[in-house]
Amino acid sequence: xxxxxxYDDAYLTEFDGEVAAVRADGWAALxxxxxxxxxxxxxxxxGTWTVGERVLHVEDVEVEDGxxxxxxNGPVSVGESVHGKVDWERRFDHMQQHAGDHMLAGxxxxxxxxxxxxxxxxxxxxxxxMTLPDGRTRLTPSEIETLEDTVNRRVQQDDPIRCWFPxxxxxxxxxxxKKPTVKEHVRIVAMGDYEMVPCxxxxxxxxxxxxxxxxxxxxxxxxxxxxCFVAGMRAVRLLRQAYQxxxxxxxxxxxxxxxxxxxxxxxxxxxxxxxxxxxxxVAQAALEIIKASKQGNVYAAHLPFADHxxxxxxxSELTRETDAVVLLSCPKGDSRMxxxxxxxxxxxxxxxxxRASGARGGGKPDMAQGSSPDEDILKKTIKLMTK
Numbered sequence: 042x043x044x045x046x047x048y049d050d051a052y053l054t055e056f057d058g059e060v061a062a063v064r065a066d067g068w069a070a071l072x073x074x075x076x077x078x079x080x081x082x083x084x085x086x087x088g089t090w091t092v093g094e095r096v097l098h099v100e101d102v103e104v105e106d107g108x109x110x111x112x113x114n115g116p117v118s119v120g121e122s123v124h125g126k127v128d129w130e131r132r133f134d135h136m137q138q139h140a141g142d143h144m145l146a147g148x149x150x151x152x153x154x155x156x157x158x159x160x161x162x163x164x165x166x167x168x169x170x171m172t173l174p175d176g177r178t179r180l181t182p183s184e185i186e187t188l189e190d191t192v193n194r195r196v197q198q199d200d201p202i203r204c205w206f207p208x209x210x211x212x213x214x215x216x217x218x219k220k221p222t223v224k225e226h227v228r229i230v231a232m233g234d235y236e237m238v239p240c241x242x243x244x245x246x247x248x249x250x251x252x253x254x255x256x257x258x259x260x261x262x263x264x265x266x267x268x269c270f271v272a273g274m275r276a277v278r279l280l281r282q283a284y285q286x287x288x289x290x291x292x293x294x295x296x297x298x299x300x301x302x303x304x305x306x307x308x309x310x311x312x313x314x315x316x317x318x319x320x321x322x323v324a325q326a327a328l329e330i331i332k333a334s335k336q337g338n339v340y341a342a343h344l345p346f347a348d349h350x351x352x353x354x355x356x357s358e359l360t361r362e363t364d365a366v367v368l369l370s371c372p373k374g375d376s377r378m379x380x381x382x383x384x385x386x387x388x389x390x391x392x393x394x395x396r397a398s399g400a401r402g403g404g405k406p407d408m409a410q411g412s413s414p415d416e417d418i419l420k421k422t423i424k425l426m427t428k
Contacts, residue, residue: 043109044073048204048228051136051243054088054127060117068103068110069117075127076111078104082160083139083242086132091124092117099125132243134273138162140202140232140244140251141272142169144192147236149268150218152188153180157219158265166257166275169268178261185256192254199249200233204240252276323347327355331369338387339426341368341419349378356382356408363387366426368419373412381422382408389426398422 043061046053058071076099079085085102090113101112117123142160146169149155159170180188206228207215221227221239230240232248245251252273260267271279291301294308327347334342340359344351352369359367363386370377379400381391391409395402398421402411415421 042107043070043104045109046073046075047077047243048206048241050075051132051204051245054129054132056125058123058125060092060119060121060123062108063117063119064110067114067116068112070108070110071123071125074109074111075125076102076109077132077135077243078102078109080104081240081242082142083135083162086127086135088125088127090117091126092121133245134275135162136243136245137251137273138167138271138275139240139242140248141192141254141270142167143230143232143236143238143240143244144195144248144251144254145169145188145256145268145270146171147218147232147238148188148191148195151235152191153184155266166269166271169270170262170265171268172265178264178266180259180266185259189254189256195233195235196248196251196254198233199247201247202244203231204244205229253280255279320351324351324354327351328358331355331359331367338362338364339366339368339423341423343370343377343419345372347371349373349380352378352380356380360384360407368422370413370419376412376414377416377418379411379413379418380408381410394422394425397425 046056053075056073056075058073060069061072062070075086076088077083077086079102086099088099090097090099090111095115097113097115097117099111100114103110103112139162142162146155146157146160149171150157154174155171157169157171161168206226212221212227212229215229216237217229218236218238227239228241229237230242230244231237253276254270254272255276257269257271260269287298287301290305291298294301294304296304323346327344330344331340331342334340348371352371356367356369359365360382361384363384365384366387366389367380367382369380372378379395379402381395381404383389383391383406385407390406392404392406395404395409395411398413398418399415400411400413400418402409404410
């Protein structure tokens with residue numbers, strides 16, 4: 042059994058120990074360790090072991106039957122003395138996220154009857170899965186705001202966070218939010234007078250050290266509700282990014298924060314109107330060019346300024362003439378996009394004509410679409426029609 046130093050002091054980052062066991066796969070255990078192993082949704086600590094003159098990196102930490110195993114990037118031997126050093130920035134970030142989870146889960150339980158069924162602390166954000174008594178899988182925007190405000194008010198109170206191993210008799214009397222998942226060595230975490238739950242993770246000593254808590258989303262997940270959030274410095278960095286983004290957007294539309302959205306909406310509407318007008322002008326110009334190309338009942342034209350949608354609209358317009366045959370192309374990378382169409386009384390099978398021209402594609406007798414790298418594809422198609 043490894044003496045787990047983080048139970049007594051989550052702020053302990055350096056310690057001395059002795060290698061108690063090694064495995065052939067590069068893992069080793071100490072008689073005592075401050076490194077937190079992956080468990081309860083909280084990721085493992087990283088850091089270093091100094092063994093004599095060597096500095097080894099701790100790449101992963103796991104616990105099995107009370108033994109904390111460390112994945113190292115070099116070998117050690119049983120009995121060697123070790124000076125361990127935990128990566129504090131990573132540890133404290135996990136402490137903030139884990140305590141933020143407790144605050145959100147506890148407040149959601151009190152406000153809405155939400156029961157936590159899962160937690161995951163990710164690299165960018167963290168999630169809590171819970172069930173609500175009425176089977177809902179979302180909170181309303183107003184409920185999310187209430188939950189977030191409740192948690193952040195409690196953070197600002199800077200209440201003490203206590204972690205301890207109660208006796209079996211004391212455990213029976215504690216108003217814990219949920220029952221422990223183990224029968225022995227149950228560890229309790231209490232925050233102020235509003236949150237108490239069994240937990241083996243690491244936490245700050247006061248709620249104020251959690252820092253701001255921000256809910257990012259509330260979405261359905263496998264029939265339950267999932268809250269996505271950030272806490273502490275993650276929330277600060279997110280606020281900084283959001284503020285910079287909002288500032289850049291406001292500057293781009295020559296507005297301030299309060300009016301930027303309205304200004305952007307007006308610009309988007311104006312741009313949409315301009316695009317619509319441009320498409321109409323392009324379509325009209327295309328029709329004029331195509332009509333000028335008419336020979337007999339055949340319209341054949343390459344439109345270097347057009348796109349596929351313009352060809353389709355032009356073909357639809359021109360094939361109102363019941364005997365019309367329409368052969369159109371426009372640029373598509375190093376190739377040409379083709380649209381072949383006919384009026385209801387015209388004779389050529391457009392799909393067969395497209396394939397006979399050597400183009401790739403297909404369709405129906407009255408309309409076919411495809412592409413070809415041949416710049417003379419329309420001329421060749423017209424010759425095929427005259428044979």
